[in-house]
Amino acid sequence: MTTDHQQYPVEFEAKLIEEAVMLAESNLHPFKRSRFRRERDKCYLISDVELRETAFNTLHHRWFTEMALDNPLTSAFADHPEIRNGTKGCLVLWSHKKKNEYADLLKEKQNLKPSPKPSHKPSLVIRVQPHTISDSNTFKYFLDRELLYIEDMLDPDFGYTADCPQLDGGSAHNDFLRRRYRTVWDCTIAGRLLRQESLTDVQLKRTQKEFEMCFPELGQETGSRFQRLIEIDQPTHHEILALACEPQTDGTTGICPLCQFPYAELEFQSPRLTESVLKSIHNDFPDWNEAKGICIQCLDLYTVYVLPTGAGN
Numbered sequence: 001m002t003t004d005h006q007q008y009p010v011e012f013e014a015k016l017i018e019e020a021v022m023l024a025e026s027n028l029h030p031f032k033r034s035r036f037r038r039e040r041d042k043c044y045l046i047s048d049v050e051l052r053e054t055a056f057n058t059l060h061h062r063w064f065t066e067m068a069l070d071n072p073l074t075s076a077f078a079d080h081p082e083i084r085n086g087t088k089g090c091l092v093l094w095s096h097k098k099k100n101e102y103a104d105l106l107k108e109k110q111n112l113k114p115s116p117k118p119s120h121k122p123s124l125v126i127r128v129q130p131h132t133i134s135d136s137n138t139f140k141y142f143l144d145r146e147l148l149y150i151e152d153m154l155d156p157d158f159g160y161t162a163d164c165p166q167l168d169g170g171s172a173h174n175d176f177l178r179r180r181y182r183t184v185w186d187c188t189i190a191g192r193l194l195r196q197e198s199l200t201d202v203q204l205k206r207t208q209k210e211f212e213m214c215f216p217e218l219g220q221e222t223g224s225r226f227q228r229l230i231e232i233d234q235p236t237h238h239e240i241l242a243l244a245c246e247p248q249t250d251g252t253t254g255i256c257p258l259c260q261f262p263y264a265e266l267e268f269q270s271p272r273l274t275e276s277v278l279k280s281i282h283n284d285f286p287d288w289n290e291a292k293g294i295c296i297q298c299l300d301l302y303t304v305y306v307l308p309t310g311a312g313n
């Protein structure tokens, strides 16, 4: 389904629309609900498979608009003209997992459909669950948060670059740095959402908890550093990167030989240092041995690394 928000093309995946409409149906007034049911039942009577499919799509599209399920997105674009101007269109796709809901920018070469008119602008892709769309408040909160990341990515002053040598590798250490980068960015987003009154206490606490886990070296300073981060209104990619990549140490704690980050305690003979975990560590750090110790963060990362595919999802 394609809609045009003042010449800004927005396309929803048809199956996502159908599922969101079916979920939101229970909120309809009983009178409207029976009208929806009658109209839907009529589609089943069409014997031609393709025509029936088209009839269902048209029906769901119409009710999607009638139920105002696209309103949060329409108002989000009204609130963020720079996103509308900075991207060539928006594709809204079904995310099959809650944790995989996000908004991102796709460059020309990554665009899902080849475009007849090449554009230097990236496309906005939103992956979301039907359940999120079916509830306007949930969808609004989701967009408030995700579009702030997009706003940063499009802002030349933020200076975002996806090609970042410090975060480029596949090792556990780089994964850890990426997680720290994302967490610092999350903190600045949380602060802005807080000032817009678009963040719950639970979400704020969750962000702080993640910050504590990613910056264990901060110890007693964690609270004040978190507070400073959430007060930043215009962060830059380089500031965030510097925070993520440099240990925030006062020089009194030990250093993990793998990630070079300071930790109060290192693990030496953990039962989690199984043969496959040790092998995986040696692949990245041939000179390392158990006697040198490993921090809990690296141990977690390598433990997850050697899990069989499909576990931990």
Ligand SMILES: [Zn+2]
Binding pocket: 256, 257, 258, 259, 260, 261, 294, 295, 296, 297, 298, 299
């Ligand atoms: Zn470590």
